[in-house]
Each structure stands twice: as structure tokens, then as C-alpha cells.
Amino acid sequence: MSLLARLADQFPASPARVRLKAALLYAGVRYHESLAEAADWAFPNYMPYILPPGVAAFRGQRKVNLPYLVRMADDTQVRLRVKPDSPFEIRPDGSPLGFGLFYGPDQTLLTSLTFEPRLAWVDALTGDGTPMRHTGLSQHGEMLVLNIAPGCEYFVVPEGEKTRNLSCSFCLYGLPDKRLDSLGQRLYEAGLPPATVKRVVEACAHPDTRATQLYLVGGSMLDMAKEGERYVQIARALKDVGLTDRYYVAAGSGALERKHMEELKDLGVRGACFNMEVWDAAQFARVCPGKDQIVGRQRWIDSLEEAVDVFGKANVMTAFVGGVELDGEGAMTDARRALESNLEAAEYFIPRGVQTIYSLHWKVTGKDRGQEPVYSLDLFLELNERLAAIRKRENRLINPAFFSRRSAYMQLEPDYDEEPA
Numbered sequence: 486m487s488l489l490a491r492l493a494d495q496f497p498a499s500p501a502r503v504r505l506k507a508a509l510l511y512a513g514v515r516y517h518e519s520l521a522e523a524a525d526w527a528f529p530n531y532m533p534y535i536l537p538p539g540v541a542a543f544r545g546q547r548k549v550n551l552p553y554l555v556r557m558a559d560d561t562q563v564r565l566r567v568k569p570d571s572p573f574e575i576r577p578d579g580s581p582l583g584f585g586l587f588y589g590p591d592q593t594l595l596t597s598l599t600f601e602p603r604l605a606w607v608d609a610l611t612g613d614g615t616p617m618r619h620t621g622l623s624q625h626g627e628m629l630v631l632n633i634a635p636g637c638e639y640f641v642v643p644e645g646e647k648t649r650n651l652s653c654s655f656c657l658y659g660l661p662d663k664r665l666d667s668l669g670q671r672l673y674e675a676g677l678p679p680a681t682v683k684r685v686v687e688a689c690a691h692p693d694t695r696a697t698q699l700y701l702v703g704g705s706m707l708d709m710a711k712e713g714e715r716y717v718q719i720a721r722a723l724k725d726v727g728l729t730d731r732y733y734v735a736a737g738s739g740a741l742e743r744k745h746m747e748e749l750k751d752l753g754v755r756g757a758c759f760n761m762e763v764w765d766a767a768q769f770a771r772v773c774p775g776k777d778q779i780v781g782r783q784r785w786i787d788s789l790e791e792a793v794d795v796f797g798k799a800n801v802m803t804a805f806v807g808g809v810e811l812d813g814e815g816a817m818t819d820a821r822r823a824l825e826s827n828l829e830a831a832e833y834f835i836p837r838g839v840q841t842i843y844s845l846h847w848k849v850t851g852k853d854r855g856q857e858p859v860y861s862l863d864l865f866l867e868l869n870e871r872l873a874a875i876r877k878r879e880n881r882l883i884n885p886a887f888f889s890r891r892s893a894y895m896q897l898e899p900d901y902d903e904e905p906a
């Protein structure tokens with residue numbers, strides 16, 4: 486039975502467009518030269534693709550850029566992966582969107598599609614001549630992500646003369662590195678350089694971002710109060726130029742004190758997303774030692790519930806890394822137990838007004854350092870189908886102003902809850 490037929494058989498409660506997106510996240514598409522050509526105008530993947538032996542070089546090169554995000558005719562968005570043995574291929578189809586998704590031995594055309602374009606703001610300069618793409622701003626569809634303090638203090642927890650690493654086991658992006666110098670972030674200090682804040686605010690204010698959501702993120706601080714002050718500084722700068730009206734701004738911080746949540750709300754921040762990453766208490770301690778030892782699991786949960794009081798029920802989320810319980814020393818050994826633990830989190834949070842969002846845990850595999858999700862496609866679809874049923878039962882669907890089909894490129898929750906226009 487073909488992949489899509491099997492998924493239709495096993496997951497009849499999932500819409501066909503969701504099954505297709507999940508299948509593409511896992512199976513990817515075969516390489517076609519038109520993908521490399523599209524990278525001339527599309528938003529590029531941060532990792533170039535190395536053409537395998539037997540595939541003709543592109544413009545004399547074997548290392549090529551490819552688009553990052555596919556946008557289908559019904560606006561479903563998905564990250565583009567290229568895998569040689571995929572049953573899918575993207576190539577020009579003569580449609581107004583330009584490309585088609587072809588499937589199976591008889592090359593059935595499933596849908597027309599395009600790619601997220603590289604927008605003008607990416608190449609524009611701020612007033613002081615900094616390329617806007619270097620200001621700490623990035624974009625996934627209609628969501629801008631602002632990160633001007635990427636260094637996470639959990640990597641360098643002071644202990645006597647030395648430091649201890651209490652970072653989350655899956656995290657690479659929070660490692661304090663040279664990005665701190667270019668952005669002027671100083672570890673253990675809440676305040677950010679006014680010039681850094683001004684530059685990123687200028688980038689957000691570019692007239693052609695085509696975004697509706699602005700998600701503020703950054704590395705965690707050891708002092709919760711200081712982290713709150715940092716987000717307040719950013720929110721104030723956004724409010725001063727009207728950006729909290731233009732965008733649905735959300736704080737994707739660590740757990741915050743209520744006082745700072747209220748200040749953020751007063752400044753026009755509309756949502757909060759304090760990521761728990763993993764629900765099971767023992768796995769939380771193992772996977773997120775910093776969050777566990779510095780904030781504490783119960784404090785994290787309490788903070789999410791306080792956020793519901795402050796921001797309202799449709800405006801609080803917490804993200805989990807699906808499958809991270811199954812990876813590394815001390816991991817759960819039973820994938821179904823991990824799945825049931827994920828659902829337990831949803832049963833706890835969703836009735837209380839906190840949405841649980843599952844991204845996949847991708848493990849680096851093989852000699853070419855490719856990445857594969859730890860959850861199987863079937864487990865990921867089962868998890869999402871059951872999460873969608875809980876949201877429906879509780880009459881609490883994902884708020885599309887906060888997180889939409891056009892911003893979820895590796896998650897499925899909005900695809901279940903939002904009908905295509």
C-alpha cells in the first residue's frame with residue numbers, strides 16, 4: 486500500500502492535507518533542479534544541500550541552496566526536506582503558483598505550490614547600515630521571530646571559579662557564542678544595548694514583512710526577575726513605535742513573575758509561551774536540568790497558569806519536544822509511554838487554557854550528519870490526532886492570531902484546528 490493510502494487508512498480522523506504535511510515532514514521530496522533555481526528568489530534553507538553522486542552539478546556547483554518553506558495552494562506550510570528515496574517530487578507544473586507536488590510511480594499531481602519568498606526586509610539596511618537579517622530577526626511564514634539575546638545562562642551556571650552546564654539536552658541554539666558580541670548581549674545582565682534594540686525594531690517596522698505575529702525569544706536567565714525586565718525593555722521599544730498594534734506580540738521567554746507578565750500585557754504584549762519541553766517529572770529533570778533546578782517544574786507550571794490569568798485563555802501556549810523523552814542516557818525505553826506522557830500534559834493544560842504544542846525532536850544521524858525525528862510518522866500523527874480531539878472536546882482550539890497554519894512549518898496543531906480559507 487502506498488504511503489498516503491496507508492495513512493488515510495490508519496488516520497481517517499486527520500484531514501488529508503494534514504496527513505500530506507506529516508508525510509512530507511518525514512519523507513521529504515526528491516531533488517529536482519528547479520528547487521535549486523527557486524533558491525534565487527525563495528527564502529533559503531540555512532543548510533546548503535550537497536548533490537549526491539550521479540546528480541548533475543547545478544551551475545557548476547555541487548553545494549546548492551534550496552528553498553526553506555513550501556507553501557501549498559491551500560496555504561499549508563511545510564519545511565522542505567530533500568531525500569533521494571522519497572515518493573514525492575516538486576517540479577514546475579505550469580500553474581499560476583509555478584510548481585506542483587507529484588506523487589508515486591504514476592506521478593499524480595497532488596497540489597500546486599510555491600515557496601516562501603525572500604522578502605525585501607531581509608536585504609534592507611537599518612539606519613546605521615546593518616543588514617536587517619543580522620539584527621536578530623528571522624521569519625517563518627507569517628511569524629517573525631525576534632531573538633536579540635540568544636545566549637542562555639543555563640549553559641554557564643556559576644559555581645565557584647567555574648561554571649556548570651545545565652542546558653537542555655537537545656539545545657544547541659542557546660550556547661553563548663560570537664552572536665553575543667555582535668548583538669552586545671552580556672551574560673547575567675538584563676539590559677540590552679539600546680542600539681541593538683533600535684536596530685531590530687527598525688527591521689520589525691519594515692513595511693513589507695507580510696507577518697502578523699511577532700514572537701520574542703531569547704536564552705534563559707538565571708534570575709527570573711531579570712529575564713522579565715529584559716522582555717519589558719523589548720516590549721516597550723516595540724510599543725513606542727506602534728508595533729504591538731501591528732503584530733500579535735507574544736513573549737516566548739522562560740517562566741516569568743506575574744509582575745512582569747502584567748507589565749508586558751500593559752505594553753500590548755498579547756500572548757505568552759513558556760516552553761516546558763517535556764512533561765514527565767523525571768524526564769524534565771534529566772532533559773532540562775536548568776529549568777528544573779533553577780526555576781522548578783511546579784513553578785514553571787504555576788507560571789503558565791498565572792499567564793492564563795494575565796493574558797487570557799486563548800493566549801498562552803507551552804511547547805514540547807516530542808520524543809525527547811526517548812533520547813539519551815536515562816531515557817524512557819517505551820515510545821508508547823512517551824506518547825501517553827505527552828497526552829497527560831495536554832489533559833492537564835488544555836482544560837486550564839494553556840495550549841500544548843509539539844515539535845519533533847530531530848536527532849543527528851549518520852555520517853553525513855543528517856537529522857531524523859525520534860518519533861515515527863505514525864506516532865507523531867497519532868499524538869496530533871489525539872491532541873486535536875482533546876482541543877475539540879474542551880472547545881479550545883489554537884488561536885490563529887497567535888499561531889497559525891502559515892507559521893507552523895514543523896508542527897501540525899493549527900492545521901487540525903484551522904480550515905483553509
Ligand code: SF4
Nearest residue numbers: 637652653656659705
Ligand atoms: S532554556 Fe532554552 S535556550 Fe536554554 S538550554 Fe533550554 S532550550 Fe536552550
